[in-house]
Every structure is written in C-alpha cells, then in structure tokens.
Amino acid sequence: MKASDLIVRCLENEGVQYVFGLPGEEILDILDSLADSRIRFVLARHEQGAAFMADAYGRLTGRAGVCLSTLGPGATNLATGVADANLDHAPLVAITGQASRDRVHKESHQYIDIVEHLRPLTKWNTRVETGAVIPEIIRKAFKLAESEKPGACHVEVPEDVAEESADGAALSAERTRRPSPDxxxxxxxxxxxxxxxxxxxxxxxxxxxxxxxxxxxxxxxxxxxxxxxxxxxxxxxxxxxxxxxxxxxxxxxxxxxxxxxxxxxxxxxxxxxxxxxxxxxxxxxxxxxxxxxxxxxxxxxxxxxxxxxxxxxxxxxxxxxxxxxxxxxxxxxxxxxxLILEQLEESATDDGFPLKPQRILHDLRAMMGREDVLVSDVGTHKLWVARTFPAYEPNTVLISNGFAAMGFSLPAAIAAKLVHPDRKVVAVSGDGGFLMNVQELETARRLGLAVVCVVFHDDAYNLTQWKQQTRFGRASGATFSNPDFVELAHAFGAKGYHVTAARDLRPMLAEALAAAGPSIIDAPVDYRENARLTAPPPDCLVLDVHLGAVSGFDVHAQLVASGTPVPTIFITGHDDTATRERARRAGAVAYLSKPFDDQALVSAIRKALDHSSSGEGRES
Known part of the structure; x- marks a missing residue:
C-alpha cells in the first residue's frame, strides 16, 4: 500500500471521525487516501479555521482533533489554532505536507522548515522520513496529544514519502492509564x-x-x-x-x-x-x-x-x-x-439601546437549554460571558482563555455542532473577532449546520480600547467600520438579523435557533457597562437605614457575611434609640440623623476612609 494509505489506516485506528483542513499539492496523496476512508474530510475555508475546529473537537471529546494542511503558507496559517490548542490544553494532531526530500536542503518554492516553525507551539512534532515509521509516529502523536496535560502534536509528511510504498500495521491505540493517588x-x-x-x-x-x-x-x-x-x-x-x-x-x-x-x-x-x-x-x-x-x-x-x-x-x-x-x-x-448574583442581574432586563451586554446574554440563556453549547470568542464580550452567562454542565461554554485567540468562536461552533448535532450551538463574537474567520460561515452553510452567530457590534477592538482609556485616558488605533452584517449573511446564504430595540432580540433568537442553517444576529452593544466588571467594592458605604423594601442594615449584613466588611455610615430619617443601638452593633463608623449638613457628611466619610486605611476595615 502507499504510505498515505497507511497514515489513514492509523488515523482510523485512533478513532478519528473528522479531518479538518484545506487541500494542497503536497497532500494530494493523503486526500486521495481519505476519499476511500470512513473518516470525513471537512473542508474549511482557511487553515486557521480548520485548526480551531480540531481544537474544539478535542475539548469536547477528549480525543485529539485532526487538522491537515499543505506546506509553507498552509502550515503557517495553521499555526495560531495549533498554538491555541497547546496553551489551552486541548488534544490536537496537525498533519502538514512538505516538499519532497530532494529539495528540503536548499532554497525551494514554498519551503520552510515546518517542524522548527511549530516546535515552540507543540508538545511534540516530527518529520516522517520513511513510510516504515508511520505507525509509531502516528501512535506517539496521539498518545502525547491526549496525555495530561493534553496539547498539540505535529507530523510533517514530505510528498515523496506519502506516495511511496509502505508495509506495516497500526499500533494498538489503548488509552493511557492515569495514575492512582498516593x-x-x-x-x-x-x-x-x-x-x-x-x-x-x-x-x-x-x-x-x-x-x-x-x-x-x-x-x-x-x-x-x-x-x-x-x-x-x-x-x-x-x-x-x-x-x-x-x-x-x-x-x-x-x-x-x-x-x-x-x-x-x-x-x-x-x-x-x-x-x-x-x-x-x-x-x-x-x-x-x-x-x-x-x-x-x-x-x-x-x-x-x-x-x-x-x-x-x-x-x-x-x-x-x-x-x-x-x-x-x-x-x-x-x-x-x-452579592455577586445581585451584581450580575443588574441590567439583565434593561430595555436600553444599544443593548447592555447583560441583556444580550440574559436573553440568550433564556432561549437555550442547560446542555446547549455557547462558544465565546475573545474580547470584552468574553469577560461578560465568563461572568454573567450561567453554565450548568461541563463543556457547555467553550472559551479560549490560555492562548486567547480571536477568531475562535465560529470555527469552534462548527465543530461543536458536528459533535452535538442535537444541541443548539451559539457563537458569541465581537465585531473584530467575527470578521477574522467569517469565511467559515460558508463551511457551516455547506454542511447544513444551524450555528447562530451573535455579534456584539461596537465598531472597535473594545477590550484594547478600554485598557487604553484606563491607562492613558485616551484610545488610539482601535476603531473601524463594519459591513452590513445582514447583507453579509445573505451573501453567504445564511439568515441575517439586525437588532434595533431590546425587545427584538428574543424573537430573532427564536427564529435563528429554529433555522436549518447558519445565521448572524447583529447586536449593537453598549460597553459603557464595562466598569461593572472590574469596579471593586467601595472604600466606604453610606447606607440609608430605610431603603424601601430593603434595609440598609440588611445590605451591610450581606457584606459582612461575605467576608468583605466595608466601613459604613448609616443615615436615617427616623432617629430613635433602637436604630442607634442597631447601628452601633453593626459597627457603624458614623451615624447621621436627617437633616444634617454637608460638612457633617464629609467629616463622617473622612472618618470612614481613615478607618479603612488603618487596617480595621478593608484596605483602601
């Protein structure tokens, strides 16, 4: 048999279901061998998208996802997804073609040393020098990719090796036994x-x-x-x-x-x-x-x-x-x-426009089942997903948070839908990250995959912009314009929706989630809410004893119970001995009865801040 046939037999032996990739001249033999295999070749529209698909497949199944590219630019395009899997500890095996062995020692068309290029991005990688070692190399790549901590392995196959004759059989693919505790x-x-x-x-x-x-x-x-x-x-x-x-x-x-x-x-x-x-x-x-x-x-x-x-x-x-x-x-x-839940629920039902991030994710959660899958891209929206989107079961929220590569969500959502065809799958992206791999929308449409893409639209790389504003008081180089996302969806043969009011979102989500193919929901977002993500509790609190249905004493008690006591000033319009005593027992730094002048409040706040910085309360 050909060496490429032996490679495919070894992949079958490892239980591979999908190979994600793009064609190229130096991998024609491998592609031809895959055509006779039960393994499904999933044609992506960019090698980075193929690698992200393999990455997500590995996260969801625990078995190495496989991606395939040609030499040179195909392999360099693959690199970001390979690095993402490696640093996020998702099992992945990347197979790349290479120039024939008679030209790798000299300057040659599209040739770079891919093994050296991917060395810092992988757990292990090697070149196949002869067909006789294919079973050992494939087995080792999968064993290392799937062993703790899992990550990416790479196998380079020169085109003349792939087409030569090779005898051999796949090695046993038994899972490695994990150690028992001492x-x-x-x-x-x-x-x-x-x-x-x-x-x-x-x-x-x-x-x-x-x-x-x-x-x-x-x-x-x-x-x-x-x-x-x-x-x-x-x-x-x-x-x-x-x-x-x-x-x-x-x-x-x-x-x-x-x-x-x-x-x-x-x-x-x-x-x-x-x-x-x-x-x-x-x-x-x-x-x-x-x-x-x-x-x-x-x-x-x-x-x-x-x-x-x-x-x-x-x-x-x-x-x-x-x-x-x-x-x-x-x-x-x-x-x-x-305290955390109360903070998270703020603005969850806000009808303002542009949409609050909390509102988008609140409505998304309401439209999805406990085992449906949300895939987050990287950007400010990732922080909102991590903080406010409820998750009930493992592997129902996928986030790249090691390498944290933008462009992850749509390709990863495609893999998630292949792994879980009976679940709803939603890809949440910023408008920056979404356009980095938007070409994979054609892949989803061609495969008939109902992947819903919710785009947080603000015409900026907001996470960078936010950090610039925080550090320098201004931002630069982080804003751009966007295409019409509805027309873009239609150009790919997908459904497109543009949210113009908060009340529009749920009906649009319902229609998109029920569709037979992919869709884009363009959701303008108000990122002025970002301060809620990182603002720590205050250095002092001024609490009215009577806050309508909620007592200021109750709010203070929650903070104390949480282990985060804050120096507190209580104010009241109904002064009596019992209220004063309750404030004393609560450890009030100051107690003011209405009416009081501004100077009295300023003095009380200064006292509270001194109390905080002295170490008796929370450090200022």
Whole structure:
C-alpha cells in the first residue's frame, strides 16, 4: 500500500471521525487516501479555521482533533489554532505536507522548515522520513496529544514519502492509564480540609478534561465546601447551586476574589495558572493550598502547596470525599454569592439601546437549554460571558482563555455542532473577532449546520480600547467600520438579523435557533457597562437605614457575611434609640440623623476612609 494509505489506516485506528483542513499539492496523496476512508474530510475555508475546529473537537471529546494542511503558507496559517490548542490544553494532531526530500536542503518554492516553525507551539512534532515509521509516529502523536496535560502534536509528511510504498500495521491505540493517588497525600489533604474553618475549592479546566465534575460536586456538597471556577471550568459546578461562587479571573480586586480572602484553605483542583495567575488570588503567599491535578504543581512563589495529590482528578476526588470527615458551614459565603448574583442581574432586563451586554446574554440563556453549547470568542464580550452567562454542565461554554485567540468562536461552533448535532450551538463574537474567520460561515452553510452567530457590534477592538482609556485616558488605533452584517449573511446564504430595540432580540433568537442553517444576529452593544466588571467594592458605604423594601442594615449584613466588611455610615430619617443601638452593633463608623449638613457628611466619610486605611476595615 502507499504510505498515505497507511497514515489513514492509523488515523482510523485512533478513532478519528473528522479531518479538518484545506487541500494542497503536497497532500494530494493523503486526500486521495481519505476519499476511500470512513473518516470525513471537512473542508474549511482557511487553515486557521480548520485548526480551531480540531481544537474544539478535542475539548469536547477528549480525543485529539485532526487538522491537515499543505506546506509553507498552509502550515503557517495553521499555526495560531495549533498554538491555541497547546496553551489551552486541548488534544490536537496537525498533519502538514512538505516538499519532497530532494529539495528540503536548499532554497525551494514554498519551503520552510515546518517542524522548527511549530516546535515552540507543540508538545511534540516530527518529520516522517520513511513510510516504515508511520505507525509509531502516528501512535506517539496521539498518545502525547491526549496525555495530561493534553496539547498539540505535529507530523510533517514530505510528498515523496506519502506516495511511496509502505508495509506495516497500526499500533494498538489503548488509552493511557492515569495514575492512582498516593494514599498518604490524600490523608494529608483530608486532614487539612477538616482543620480548615473556611475551605474553598478552586476548580480549573482539568476538572472538565478529567470528566470529574460529578466527583467535584459530590465533594463540595458532601462537606459544605464552596466552589469558585476559572473561565474554562464553567459548568463544573452548576450556576444555580448555592455552593457555586461563580467565575474567578477578571482581576485581583474582583468581587469573587473576596471568597479567596475569607478562605483559610484553597483546594485547587485541575487548576492551570495559564488562566489566572496565583499572584492575583494569593498575593501575600500565605494561603495554604491543596493541589489536586494530573501533573505536579507549576513552580511559582505564589503557589506552594502544602500537599500535592498527583493523580487522576476524578479518582482523587472520589477517594478524598470518603476520607474527609465532617460538614463545613458554608453560610458565611452565602452573602458573597448573593452579592455577586445581585451584581450580575443588574441590567439583565434593561430595555436600553444599544443593548447592555447583560441583556444580550440574559436573553440568550433564556432561549437555550442547560446542555446547549455557547462558544465565546475573545474580547470584552468574553469577560461578560465568563461572568454573567450561567453554565450548568461541563463543556457547555467553550472559551479560549490560555492562548486567547480571536477568531475562535465560529470555527469552534462548527465543530461543536458536528459533535452535538442535537444541541443548539451559539457563537458569541465581537465585531473584530467575527470578521477574522467569517469565511467559515460558508463551511457551516455547506454542511447544513444551524450555528447562530451573535455579534456584539461596537465598531472597535473594545477590550484594547478600554485598557487604553484606563491607562492613558485616551484610545488610539482601535476603531473601524463594519459591513452590513445582514447583507453579509445573505451573501453567504445564511439568515441575517439586525437588532434595533431590546425587545427584538428574543424573537430573532427564536427564529435563528429554529433555522436549518447558519445565521448572524447583529447586536449593537453598549460597553459603557464595562466598569461593572472590574469596579471593586467601595472604600466606604453610606447606607440609608430605610431603603424601601430593603434595609440598609440588611445590605451591610450581606457584606459582612461575605467576608468583605466595608466601613459604613448609616443615615436615617427616623432617629430613635433602637436604630442607634442597631447601628452601633453593626459597627457603624458614623451615624447621621436627617437633616444634617454637608460638612457633617464629609467629616463622617473622612472618618470612614481613615478607618479603612488603618487596617480595621478593608484596605483602601
């Protein structure tokens, strides 16, 4: 048989369902061999799109997605998606063609050394020098791509090797057994959890990859331990579980971070610092940490575990659940959860236009089932998705948050629809990232895939613009104009919608989600809301004792319960002894009875700020 036939047989043996790619002269033999295979070749419109499809397939299935390109510009186009899979730890095998061996030693048409080009972007890569080694190379590429931590591997096939005769058979493709945990390490972890008053689980993407969400939930619920998760671990703990403190990773002084401040033990499970560096949640390097992951902890002065449980994450959690004795009282964290939820729900039903990001995602969530899939691109909208879009099950929100490559969402959504044809799939993009791989809309239409693209439209690279404004007080080089997205959709044979009022969004979503093919929903967005994402709690609060249906004392109590006490001034129009006493018990820095003059309020605020900076309250 030809070497290209042997390559395809080895891919079949690995259980490959799809090869995503583009044709090219140096891979004609491989394409011809694929034509006789049960493997489906999915023609993409750009190699980067093909790599993102393989990347998302790997995330969703745990098996390496495969992408294929020709030499030179085909391989360089592939590189961004390969790097994304590698840094986000998604299993991927990239196969590239190459010039024949008789011209790789000299300057030659379209030739570059692809192995060297992709070396820093992959776990492992090599060139096939002879057909006899194909079974070993393909098996090794898949084994390494799928082993923890998973990532990208690359195989380069010169065109003269692909067309030569090759004898051989595929090697056994049994999955690598993951290690069982060391019992002494588990015992140490259990004793640390038992000794802690306020342990907190920090779940990372390794929980999703290790199919350990059920075990994580059992440990948390069985012992009353709250859970915070990273962007890529959304769904590991359901949004509607009282123990879920939602998503960490926006900034060090984010509301969620106060869960870390209150905790006296962090149980880091499948945590990957590529998403959220430990210096942000352990700035004083004093938090005791239990590390549970497939691999040893990264060396980091802010992350020095008291014990490392290096093992299969699911098995480790199941065993740990049986070793930990007793039940924690998670209620001190419930005030923080209420505070976060109240913040998230602000503007969720706002009828203003352009649309608030919260409103777009609130309506999207209402139109999607718990197991439907949302894929986020990279930009400001990604922060809103991570923070405000509820996730209930693992792998129902896909976010590139390691390499964080723009242009990810549409190709990834195509792969998600191939993996889950019975689920609704929505790609959320900014207008910048969407146009980076908009050509894949033709791929979705050709394949008959009902992928809904919701475009947050603001005519800018807003995340960059926002950071420029924050640092320099001005922005430059970040604005542009856009095509008519409705006409663009029609040009691709897709449906197109333009939102002109908040009330339009749900009917448009309903129609798009029911369509047989792809669609674009152009959603003008008001990013003035961004300050809500990163504004920390205030250095002092002025609370009216009587806030309509809500008491200022209740608001203060929630902050105290959350572990984030803020120096507080209480004001009242109904002064009496009981109210004064309640304010005293609440630890009021000042108490003012209406009417009072401006100078009295200014003096009280100065006193509160002095109280804050003295260390008695929150540090200013």
């Amino acid at each position: 019992h002494r390490a588990l015992e140490t972890a259990a004793r640390l959890i038992e000794a802690a008053s306020f342990p907190l689980i920090f779940a990372g993407n390794g929980v999703i990859r290790g199919q350990a969400s059920d075990a994580l939930r059992a440990l948390a619920r069985g012992h009353g331990i709250p859970v915070v998760h990273t962007f890529m671990a959304k769904g590991s703990m359901p949004y509607d579980d009282d123990l879920c403190l939602l998503t960490a990773g926006l900034q060090a002084r984010d509301y969620v971070s106060y869960g870390f401040e209150k905790a006296d033990l962090i149980v880091a499970v499948g945590y990957d610092p590529v998403e959220y560096a430990p210096k942000f949640w352990n700035p004083e390097r004093k938090k005791p940490i239990v590390h549970i992951d497939f691999t040893p902890a990264e060396v980091d002065s802010y992350y020095q575990p008291a014990v490392e449980v290096v093992a299969d994450v699911r098995e480790a959690l199941e065993l740990l659940n049986g070793l930990v004795k007793g039940q924690k009282d998670p209620t001190p964290f419930f005030g923080l959860r209420r």
